[in-house]
Amino acid sequence: MAQVNLRKVVKHYDETPAVRGIDLDIADKEFVVLVGPSGCGKTTTLRMIAGLEDITDGDILIGGDVVNDVPPKDRDIAMVFQNYALYPHMTVHENMSFGLRLKKVPKDEINRRVQAVAGILGIGELLDRKPKQLSGGQRQRVAMGRAIVRNPKVFLFDEPLSNLDAKLRVHMRTEIKKVHQKVRTTTVYVTHDQVEAMTLADRVVVMNAGLIEQIGTPHELYHSPATLFVAGFIGSPAMNILPCGLEETAGALNLRLHGGITLPVPAERVARYRSQAGKQELLLGLRPEHLTEMRTPSAPGQSPIEVNVEVTEPLGMETLVFFGLNGAEVCARTNPAANVQPGKRAQLLADLRHMHLIDRASGRVL
């Protein structure tokens, strides 16, 4: 069993806090992605799990054992670095077998394992080459191979795809997922790219300013964000956030956006938001795909709004429409057939059944 547990883990660099007390339980064979903006503490957390950084406070457990003072080589982990960190003077075979040779694994066994892993990763032809003779994608595979061949308890990936070009990144993302499906090893993966996080993870851990904002499946994070930060961070284009107030009239709740626009809260959400009635310091969160071209007949919970379109971005399968509302720039995803034109007024449909109401002061989703 190779679960990883973080208990109130704190890391300070001199007086600067990098990680401010996080708890995280990663199950055996689980693929967990740590995601967040630069400086949120995700890489520091990974490096603490690897043993490359001392922890200031708390406990890290791998396979149930506290490893706070265990050196990296005895933690039975393998790490893939952002810049690959292949040994430049060694061939691919030597790179992959370096750890095994240090452990004095018999030569036949080393060869067998290297060949098997090279087969999985499709690098069997490259075993005699030096890293400088490889392309970026091939180097990345070798770096993964070096990790897999040791058969560790835990894989750690530190932004492994950020040095690759966009096309290769998408391809390698699929490769990593395939490898995990074949190898089934507990994996902790760090990235700042939320698309990578969503596509790879069993569970995503969103970090911000040294703290965990939310832990959940990609579906949960996307559809039920816990905080304003998660709501804004996950999803591309980002969720539209509009300042609003909540008013109760004759048992019904209405969202009043600044500028006189009033949108009725769908009936199924009324009970959930009733206690917030009368509050003015709220934020309405609505994803671009829930703001579409006008469709008739509209379902209950869908409200039409009329806007002045500023910019359109035709992407082929959809057209992104941007307009100003309440002083904020808002994005809608429309059907190209609706032919929304920049500089003109357009009728859009807000699907409030998917709305999020956020308390502006605490940043919590209500």
Added chain:
Amino acid sequence: MAAIAPTAGAARAARASSLKHERRRALYWSYFFLVLFAVFFLTPPIYMLITSLKSSAEVGAITNPWWVYNPTLENYKALLTSAEYLTFFRNSAIVSLVVVVVTMLISIPAAFALARMKFWGSATLATGVFLTYLIPETLLFIPLFKIFAWVNETFDVSLMNHWWLLIIVYPTLTVPFCTWIMIGYFASIPKELDEAALIDGAGYLQILTKIFIPVAIPGIIAAMIFAFTVSWADFLYPMAFTTSADQMVLPAGIVTTLIKGDVYAWGQIMGACLLGAMPPLLIYAFLMDYYIAGLTAGATKG
């Protein structure tokens, strides 16, 4: 459009021509200075070669000093059959090679520790290493005399007038500089490489021997060339610390044995110096690329 195109084309052509002109002028100046420096630095060895091919009589005669009228290899024959000269050569070779080995044994681990194993005072120590290199040997040889005298009094071991003493003394000149250039070289090796090795199960000694040394070969060769050149060519210490002919190395031996009173065996002195310059010359010729790569490491991000 039709009116604009030729104008733009002309402007472009004028600019290109001006660039070409400037480049040519820069090249002229480069060649001028290169020739100047080449003449400046090559004149002494050429004069040495000419003189070494002359007999003593011709050296003393009032003839054109830049021409050999009766070329002879007598000087070289005399040198290569002289037991003394071959002893100097052997002493120099042993001293230089051993100094290179000793320097590397000290400098490589020191540079690794200072570049990678952050410990209290490591930055100050790294600067300190460089500062010791700045102290000239002319200031050091008198204190070194005192130390040798103290060693002699305390342990009854005489260090003076032994060629192997230079193996102890030269590293004081070579270790600081070699450590310094290797700190720079090691620092240019990505940190992730040692972290990957740490995770792969390597200890610090294995990281040094299996990763750093092979990766830093150009830097190490540059340091080795430096250590070799310094110990091969040093004049002051062997003059100060060795007195008998059988204990001398080349630079001291040549001037001590080939100048007898006020009689200078010019032909042999020049020949001996040229022969003595051969080993460093050959090393530079074959390893120049490594030397330059080593000295410029870290200047740009590779």
